[in-house]
Amino acid sequence: MDHLISLNDLTLEEIEQILNLSEKLKKQQQEGVTHHYLKGKTLGMIFTKSSTRTRVSFEVGMYQLGGYALFLSSNDIQIGRGETIYDTAQVLSRYIDGIMIRTFAHSDVEDLAKYGNIPIINGLTDLMHPCQILADLFTVYEHKGTLKGLKMAYLGDGNNIANSLLHGCSKVGMDVAIGSPKGYQCDEQVISEAKEAAKISGSNIILTEDPVEAIKDADVVYTDTWVSMGQESEKQSRIKIFEPYKVDGNLFAKAKEDAIFLHCLPAYRGYEVTEEIIDGSQSVVFDEAENRLHVQKAIMALLMDK
Template sequence: MAIAANKEELAAQLKGRDFLELLDYTPEEIRYLLDLAIELKRKQKAGEVYQPLKGKTLGMIFEKSSTRTRVSFEVGMFQLGGHALFLSKNDIQMGRGEPIRDTAQVMSRYLDGMIIRTFGHRNVVELARNSTIPVINALSDQSHPCQVMADYQTALEKKGRLEGLKVAYIGDGNNMAHSLMIGAGKLGMHFASASPEGYDPDPEIVKLTKEIASETGSRIDILRDPREAIENADIVYTDVWASMGFEEEQKQREKAFANYQVNEALAKYAKSDYLFMHCLPAHRGEEVSEGVIDGPHSVIFDEAENRLHAQKAIMAAIM
């Protein structure tokens, strides 16, 4: 893929932008952010101080609990020289019925940027629409773009390239499947998912991504058979069978996904040097076997670490 050489132009066009989903970003912009994440990681490992957000404040609205998202954003903002303010739904009036548009306008007077981790994607969109500061989607029911930036940063570091790699996603066609698929389409990667009937990715998102793929040389396959999806995969990805908010469906989903566990037998169909990825937290013995997630192909903790660096790149670029 040809990436625009003028980094100054890319940097200028990212300032002040929201980061809601990867559909909003060009392949060149996504690759710029990935390269920036790798550079910021290098600086941090080398002990170089880099504080472009000194004196700036990030508001973090959490309607869903989190480990990696909260810690990585707080630490990342600190390393960039700024301050992060944690706001749970019990801490702000939005949790008591204040309209999101009012919260957005008030917070815009106090802060330099906001993240939101929420259930409904419409909340992310409404917050951004009514804010005058950049808003970052830290997870919604539709997408999880920050996680995917960390995932593809990890793949780039491990494989040295992204274009032409095959990503196999086995499991629930949820927000992770959507963002992985969109990112793959944008970056010229091949994507194949396998889900049981009734749990496929959103057909509208699939349609949009296939249109993108036709321009980037990518291929998007939505399949039923996990062995067909995982065949010759460079990256094997899975997620919990019952995401947060679907706990009451746990038993039903265990039955539906019984043949969709990523285990040693299934992984044999992937390439011999495949990477195993998971956004965490994971349920060993359910969606993935211990032998795979704790085995030599697993890069789950590299992904988790890269949440810090990928999000720092996003914040530094747009704030």
């Protein structure tokens, strides 16, 4: 594993290695055991799209691993103001040991990996969010004790979360159902890649416009905001379109009795999910948020501790 750009690039063994190391690092952190695997290393964090969890988890993670995280906003660097990705990648490769980028265009991440000489981590693009889904899989494993054979139901926009869920679940043998309205389905290439992975893992993929069909007998229920950054002008139309996909008590009851609820946050209570669900006993959203830290530490350690 030279980079983390898409979960489709990873083998099952590589995903399991990340999850196993995440478990080890979480235990060490809880027990106060020093684990400076990246002592003397520097991670450059490029943000053209802001975030709470991504910045804090990567920055704190590098500190706990004994390294240093350098925050680079769009105001701090020349990307987007004339300098090419090629030049940026070449220069940063001579200063730092790895790059995490959270941005809009997926091609920016791919180009950094193509032209640079250091590991690149996709912290989020409009197409994919692999770090989040690895944290989700780790959270499910913690609460269910397994991944293979479980059913993951995602309701809402077929966005970067849904795309990476298709990749991740199909790799580890989880059944995955995506319930999205017409015109808001997942990326066609991602669907094709996930179906190929499912042939190997035995995963079942369900793509439907019916939220009840998607959530029926699910072990894990997942949703995300209906209005992502950059879509604010579409807010009113999206609220109307996605209303049937709101995870409330009636819809959640269609899942298994012991189903858990996931949300990558930030959440907007009363829109994609009701308070009774996200703040209820079956919600594990804050375990999920914490696990971004442990999983990303595992990713950085595996990529940068060469």
